Amino acid sequence: MDPGEVKYEPVSVKAVLSEMKDTAELLIDLSYSAVLHGSDPLAAEVLTLEEQMDILQLKARMSLLMSARSTEDAEALAPVLGVVGAAEKIADAAGDIAKIVLEDIGLPEAMRAALPEAVEVVVRAELADDTPYDGRTLEEINMETETGVRVIAIRQAHPTGKTGWLTNPGPDATLHAGDVVILRGRSEGLETVYETATGEPYETPDAPDPTIDDLGRAVDSIVLMKNMSELAVDLAYGAVLFDSEGVAEEVHELExxxxxLQSRFEAWVLRAAARVEDPISLRGLVHLATATEEISDAALEISEGVLRGLDTHPVVAAAVEESDEIIVRLAVGDGSTLADATLAERMVKTETGMRVIAVRRPDSAADGNGGEWVVSPGPTTELHAGDVIIAKGTRAGAERLSELAGDPREFE
Known part of the structure; x- marks a missing residue:
């Protein structure tokens, strides 16, 4: 759809902001996966989503402009406009990453061979007319339990010819022939799911041997940049949701x-260019580093209102709470399952599906924003009573995690 065709219509700003958040997060994931795996189909889906984000940001801006009737309104809504603009910048950066693949700007063909084994594969699959998945819910298919493959997004095909994206679909999501699903998992599981979905065998493209000695280090840097930019965005939304200056400061540090990292990566590319026959083949890596830096800048913009002492507008907090993947803050209680144990020992990710993105150690600060922050904690991170954890995942997972933490809540 041409963004010029968009006209004002009354919409829920909260719903639009929530959809923009989910779309921005999916865009980061898909764009980097397209680069790492050299996938034109994934890159094309990124551009489709980027167009959708253009429409969403226009709707959000129109509604916000209609809402401002006084200087007080303008002051309250300014940070909301910042969040809208930042989400749009993330989409633009993701689109730039996708174009590295689609326009053959320049990437080493052997990147796939240098991928760490821990990196999961993201694949696009269009459901065939005779797929066994047709008309069944994700809960009925039980795909993740049986194969380890997760459906992270569905582009639904409608009889009218219109399509719509469903990000982080829940167990009640129903698949239909003609839908496009984005799958994440290991190659062995993907082979089974892809063939069942499309009726065609899943073929892993052969990657040529690396012609650059330390290409593995470059790929590691790309994965690290992706993880850091994703974390910055997650923490930025967390800072807004909980009006936490401490979390916002962590976003600033990550940025x-x-x-x-961008500077070091670009220096590596320039040195590597002297050792390859065609230096132009590395040009896309410079574009990738630039786009990553733009994503982290956008994360900082999301949290800027908190850093400047502006109150978070309720509509932004509500939008974050109602997005497909929610962000929660929980306190570890005395005698709880998580107290005095590591994340690995309690298998938090396995048991709940939640990803702990930050931990705050307690201190005596009266405002609750003090204390030491542990950003992106790992399996060996130990939790103690009084720690505050910020985690991201589904509502069902959040309820399970709250039980483990001894901070029972309901997430509707």
Whole structure:
């Protein structure tokens, strides 16, 4: 659809902001996967989603402009416009990453061979007319339990010819022939799911041997940049949701780290260019580093209102709470399952599906924003009573995690 065709209509700003958040997060994932796996189909889906984001941001801006009737309204809504603009910048950066693949700007063909084994594959699959998945819910298919493959998004095909994206679909989501599903998992599981979905065998493209000695280090840097930019965005939304200056400051630190990583990565590309026959083949890596830095800048913009002492507008917090993947803050209680144990020992990710993105150690600060922050904790991170954890995942997972933490809540 041409964004010029969009006209004002009354919409829920909360719903639009929530959809923009989910779309931005999916865009980051798909764009980097397209680059790492050299996938034109994934890159094309990124551009489709980027067009959708253009429409969403126009609707959000129109509704916000209609809402401002006084200087007080303008002051309250300014940070909301910042969040809208930041989500759009993330989409633009993701689109730039996708174009590296679609326009053959320049990437080493052997990147797939240098991928760490821990990196899961993301694949696009269109459901065939005779697929056994047709008309069944994800709960009925039980795909993730049986194969380890997760459906992270569905582009639904409608009889009218219109399509719509469903990000982070829940167990009640129903698949239909003609839908496009985005799958994440290991190759062995994907082979089974892809063939069942499309009726065609899943073929892993052969990757040529690396012609650059330390290409593996470059790929590791790309994966690290992706993880850091995703974390910055997650923490930025967490800072807005919980009006936490401490979390917002961590976003600021992450943005500075991404800047430094970008500089080192670009220096590596320039040195590598002297050792390859065609230096132009590395041009896309420079584009990738630039786009990553833009994503971290956008994350900082999301949290800027908190850093400047502006109150979070309720509509933004509500939008984050109602997005497909929610962000929760829970306190670890005395005697709880998580107290005095590591994340690995309690198998938090396996048991709940939640990803702990930050932990705050307690201190005596009266405002609750003090204490040491542990950003992107790992399996060996130990939790103690009084720690505050910020985690991201589904509502069902959040309820399970709250039980483990001894901080029972209901997430509707």
């Amino acid at each position: 500075a780290e991404v800047d430094a």
